Amino acid sequence: MLERKAQAGTLESSDCLVMVEPSASPKFEYGGQNAAIYRRRVLGIIEEIAARYDGTASVRIEDHGAVEMTLRARIETAFERASGKE
Amino acid sequence: MPNKSAGRRNSRPCRSVLYIPGNNPSMLQHAPVFGADGVLLDLEDSVQGREKDAALRLVSHFVRDTDFGNVIVTVRVNGADTPWFERDLEEIVPARPDAIRIPKCHSPESIGHADKIIGQLEKKHGLVPGSVKIHAMLETALGIERAYDIAAASERVEALTLGGQDLTADMGVQKTRDGVELMYARGRVVMAAKALSKLAFDTVWTDLNDADGLANEAKLAVQMGFSGKAAIHPSQVEVINEAYRPNPKELRRAFRIVEAADIAEREGKGVVSVEGRMVDAPVVTRAYSLIELGRLYGINKEADL
Structure with missing residues (x-):
């Protein structure tokens, strides 16, 4: 749940x-x-990660040349933090 | 060939181990190309408390999905006395790094604790038992004094590493340019590791503006028997690698010893002799590892010297 x-x-x-x-x-x-x-x-990456959480999210990304591993890690961390797990 | 039962990684020279801050994508994505034999992705001192979660996520993705080639991948987790330790292991072990560096090892019990958790995680994720090694970092007076027991605490311990910064602080002394204050600790760490056929890694040289100081300290590390030395900046890697360049005279002799050993084996002789002198088995073993080291400098045969 995003909180x-x-x-x-x-x-x-x-x-x-x-x-x-x-x-x-x-x-x-x-x-x-x-x-x-x-x-x-x-x-596509956001949709995949967002599907692990209940509720819908507004996502804003400012990309300064991140490779896919970095994008995934940052999106996951932001979702975890938003869900109050971290 | 001599007995290589020490394992695949033990036979692969690891002269330089480059620290990469765990929350730095730019450094992480270049980790395999800095020329270091090993990289050390750091979740501990280089990452602030509120960014521990982000660094852990980043490092676990990079360890999982990057092709590191021949580069040995180690992750330094947060210490067992921190709230992050178990979570770090839970995320990093399934990503299958070559080894996990555990900071501030004071006792064999601390190794036993980590060994148990890593073993459970290997089982849970279907990894070969014992495949994720431990590099035990000794950086307190107590840890240094218990070096042998710590190294002997588990088969999983592949290396002892010296943490000079914290150690000098714990001893209440200054880290100086010639490093006299660390001589005992260096000797102790190397000897404990050698006694158990494990690797030993020397501490970092922190003054980035003093390449001569680094070169001297790296030569000292080689002389004392360290398997490799840590680097805190990519520019230090070449200096450290250069310190390990084998002496041409010694390498030439190594080629002759190995040649003689091959002949002796073919002819079923138990004794190897070079230029009329008998050569003992440990000398033959050393000749093989010297030749392996020479390959890293493009020296594959005597004529390349």
Whole structure:
């Protein structure tokens, strides 16, 4: 269950900043240098991770060139923090 | 060939072990290409308390999904006296690093505790029992004095590592350039490791502006018998690797010893002799490992010297 607003990651090069908060309907905002290229792939990762939690989320990502492993780790951490598990 | 029962990794030289801060994606994604024989992904001192969860997640993804090639992958977890220790092991063991470095080992019991948890996790996740090794970090006076017992506490302990920063603080002395204050600890750690055919890793050199100091300390580590030395910055890796470059004269002799040993084996002779002198088995073993080391510098045969 998502309970609160949370974030994970940084704005440093090769990293991304992920902000997650509970919302009435799913929202996705994706910014950064590669935003146009990787939008669909990132959305897929978010959907996969969000499915592990009850409730819908608004997710905002500022991507500074994160590889997929980093994106996954940051999104997972933000969701965990938002769910109050961390 | 000599008996290589010490294991695959024991026969693979690990001269340099580069620390990578666990919450730094940029460093993590380049971890395999800095030229270090081993990398040490750190969840402990380089990660702030409120970022422990993020670093753990990041490191576990990188250990799982990165192709590290021949690079030996070690993860330094938080100590057993912290709230993160068990969670770190739960996430990292199934990602199958080569080894887990456990900080602040004071006693054989601390190894027993970690050994038990790692063993349970290996079982739970279907890993080969004993495949995830322990590198025990000795960084207190008590840990140094119990080095042998700590190394002997479990088969899983593959290496002892010296933590000079915390140790000098615990001793109440300054870490100096020539490192006299650490001589006893170095000797003790190496001897305990050697007595049990385990690896020994030397502490870090912290002054990034003093490459000569690092080179001297790395040579000392080689001279004393350390298997490798930790690096805190990619620029230190080459200096450390260079310190391990075998002496050409010694390497030339190693090629001759190995050649003689091969002939002796073919002819079914028990005794190896080179230039009319008998060579003992430990010398033959050392010749093989020297040749293996030489390969890392592109020296594959006597003519390459």
